[in-house]
Amino acid sequence: MKKNNAIEVKNLIKTYGDVYALNDVDLNISDGEYFVLLGPSGGGKTTLLRSIGGFIRPDSGSVVIKGKNVNNLPPDKRPTSMVFQGFALFPHMDVAQNIGYGLKLQSIEKNIIDEKVNKMMDLVGLTGLHNRKPHELSGGQQQRVQLARALILENDVLLLDEPLSALDAQLRKDMCIELKRLQKTVGISFVHVTHNQEEAMSVADRIAIIADGKMIEEGTPQEIYNKPKKQFTAEFLGEKNILIGKVLNLNKSKIVLDIKNDKIEIANNNYNVSKNQEVSVSIKSESIQIKKNVKSKINEKNSIFGKVTEITFLGQFVRYLVLLSNDQEIQVRSSEEVGNVNLNDQVILNWKLDDFILHNE
Amino acid sequence: MIIFFVLPLLLTVVWSVFERTMFWMEPAFTLFSYENFFFSSRLENFLSSMFHSSISVVCAFFIGFPIAIFIRRRVRKVAQHRVMLLFILPFMVSEIIRIFALRPILSRNGVVNSFLMDMNLIESPFSIFVFTPTGVVIGEIVSFLPFMIFSTFLALEAIPNYIFEVCADLGVNRRRMFKDIFLPLAAPGLFAGSVFIFVNGIGIALIPTILGGPGSVNAGLIATQAIIALDFPLAMAVSAIMMFTLMGLLYLGHRLFNLTKLLEPIS
Numbered sequence: 001m002k003k004n005n006a007i008e009v010k011n012l013i014k015t016y017g018d019v020y021a022l023n024d025v026d027l028n029i030s031d032g033e034y035f036v037l038l039g040p041s042g043g044g045k046t047t048l049l050r051s052i053g054g055f056i057r058p059d060s061g062s063v064v065i066k067g068k069n070v071n072n073l074p075p076d077k078r079p080t081s082m083v084f085q086g087f088a089l090f091p092h093m094d095v096a097q098n099i100g101y102g103l104k105l106q107s108i109e110k111n112i113i114d115e116k117v118n119k120m121m122d123l124v125g126l127t128g129l130h131n132r133k134p135h136e137l138s139g140g141q142q143q144r145v146q147l148a149r150a151l152i153l154e155n156d157v158l159l160l161d162e163p164l165s166a167l168d169a170q171l172r173k174d175m176c177i178e179l180k181r182l183q184k185t186v187g188i189s190f191v192h193v194t195h196n197q198e199e200a201m202s203v204a205d206r207i208a209i210i211a212d213g214k215m216i217e218e219g220t221p222q223e224i225y226n227k228p229k230k231q232f233t234a235e236f237l238g239e240k241n242i243l244i245g246k247v248l249n250l251n252k253s254k255i256v257l258d259i260k261n262d263k264i265e266i267a268n269n270n271y272n273v274s275k276n277q278e279v280s281v282s283i284k285s286e287s288i289q290i291k292k293n294v295k296s297k298i299n300e301k302n303s304i305f306g307k308v309t310e311i312t313f314l315g316q317f318v319r320y321l322v323l324l325s326n327d328q329e330i331q332v333r334s335s336e337e338v339g340n341v342n343l344n345d346q347v348i349l350n351w352k353l354d355d356f357i358l359h360n361e
Numbered sequence: 362m363i364i365f366f367v368l369p370l371l372l373t374v375v376w377s378v379f380e381r382t383m384f385w386m387e388p389a390f391t392l393f394s395y396e397n398f399f400f401s402s403r404l405e406n407f408l409s410s411m412f413h414s415s416i417s418v419v420c421a422f423f424i425g426f427p428i429a430i431f432i433r434r435r436v437r438k439v440a441q442h443r444v445m446l447l448f449i450l451p452f453m454v455s456e457i458i459r460i461f462a463l464r465p466i467l468s469r470n471g472v473v474n475s476f477l478m479d480m481n482l483i484e485s486p487f488s489i490f491v492f493t494p495t496g497v498v499i500g501e502i503v504s505f506l507p508f509m510i511f512s513t514f515l516a517l518e519a520i521p522n523y524i525f526e527v528c529a530d531l532g533v534n535r536r537r538m539f540k541d542i543f544l545p546l547a548a549p550g551l552f553a554g555s556v557f558i559f560v561n562g563i564g565i566a567l568i569p570t571i572l573g574g575p576g577s578v579n580a581g582l583i584a585t586q587a588i589i590a591l592d593f594p595l596a597m598a599v600s601a602i603m604m605f606t607l608m609g610l611l612y613l614g615h616r617l618f619n620l621t622k623l624l625e626p627i628s
Binding site for chain 1: 521523524526527529530531532533534537541542545546
């Protein structure tokens with residue numbers, strides 16, 4: 001069953017002087033979906049979020065929320081609520097006043113507000129902190145107040161602008177779990193902006209990679225992480241092993257690439273490539289096996305020669321840097337030290353045909 | 362702190378109970394000066410100067426606070442301090458000159474009255490603008506308004522911008538914004554500006570001397586006149602009374618509004 005779209009963004013363009021903050025962005029976010037806009041700083045993801053929220057007026061394009069064009073509506077008239085970056089609370093109001101303020105503006109009866117505030121405080125885990133002032137709260141608690149203040153208005157979409165960036169790493173992890181839980185409980189769409197891929201992977205139903213004002217690609221966390229379609233995505237997600245090559249040969253199941261001085265074979269997963277095309281491929285460093293080369297000739301498939309230039313012990317795993325004959329370095333992660341492989345040894349690297357991913361777009 | 366602040370205050374109180382001599386005073390304990398103050402028109406003048414000062418404070422609030430809000434909200438960030446600088450410019454001119462210059466502006470055939478007459482808005486010129494308590498209040502507002510603008514602007518400047526975005530998201534209207542956001546968050550600045558204007562309103566002799574007529578004498582002028590009459594204990598007594606009155610008012614304010622709470626909305 002296809003879900004309805006909560007948000008439809010079409011051809012959105014926003015410029016600052018000569019710079020395109022958003023360059024023709026299209027985006028669809030379903031009802032009840034946890035959607036993450038992931039990308040490097042200054043890539044336009046916050047501009048996109050703020051355009052959805054109504055804080056920025058785009059030059060052209062349209063934003064439709066719940067089937068209604070909201071282009072000309074101010075933030076408070078849109079069915080969206082925003083959680084701002086940093087701890088954006090009213091410093092002179094206590095927790096309950098901060099959370100209830102939006103309802104107070106709607107002239108709702110005080111006892112109804114109190115009841116809703118109590119419910120919301122229980123939901124976000126602030127029970128009993130009614131009378132605390134923002135400066136008496138921890139960072140995590142302050143963000144919970146922001147969440148409650150936004151959710152209490154019961155809008156269709158919650159927008160979160162780098163909500164966890166001011167928290168420390170451990171707290172961020174905990175809050176990710178809670179955000180996800182909260183989203184499932186309230187059931188509305190969350191749109192979450194972050195530059196932290198771990199944060200994105202742990203909360204998202206779907207992720208869009210945004211950079212240079214453009215939508216690079218979108219997909220589930222698994223798709224984005226395991227099978228990035230674009231080289232940019234692979235690089236952004238920290239992939240070090242990216243090789244550029246030319247297609248030498250291909251058939252339905254295999255593609256042979258010339259990567260200068262060497263050839264590699266990869267599985268053909270219906271890639272849309274043709275002979276002699278330049279392509280980039282990548283492989284996760286944990287997918288490569290390393291072993292000492294004792295023979296002078298490769299007789300195994302899916303393997304390549306190299307020389308170990310660095311071995312680093314990193315606790316959970318050992319990292320080998322291997323120099324290929326085309327002067328490119330490949331990272332290999334192994335969960336334990338591989339016996340008898342030492343610095344400057346000649347080694348053979350091999351992998352499963354499927355492990356290489358081709359970025360052809 | 363002790364030498365320049367506490368000691369003069371103590372001496373003021375001590376000297377106020379000394380006995381008056383021809384040209385100076387001699388150590389004694391007499392409440393003659395206080396008697397002299399409380400059982401004469403001086404008390405009445407003192408009370409009315411407090412009343413006039415209060416009016417100046419209220420007027421300065423209604424004129425100065427909106428100006429400060431306007432600068433904070435509508436003037437570009439880089440230009441804000443330049444605009445504030447404009448309000449310092451009048452202080453380059455001696456206070457006497459500045460206040461004296463109000464006379465030809467406010468007098469019966471002054472600029473304001475001529476303008477109103479020319480526009481056919483009034484038939485005969487207002488004569489309450491100078492040499493009346495009204496004149497003194499106008500003079501105080503003109504002189505002290507920048508302090509209200511400064512102190513409230515500084516408080517408003519400390520409000521982080523995200524507050525305004527949250528307000529936009531929640532749909533806070535202007536009236537609510539003023540009442541729920543600006544007023545409580547600028548309270549420390551409002552308090553500082555108000556105290557400054559009130560104290561100077563009852564303490565600075567210059568303004569009633571130049572713009573005031575009979576019946577618009579403030580505490581500062583009473584003390585000055587006492588010094589001119591070489592009645593130093595009386596001058597000291599007036600000052601001491603001013604001091605105690607202010608302390609009393611601050612205490613009352615504290616009891617009523619809890620100043621500590623009022624003064625730290627942002628922490």
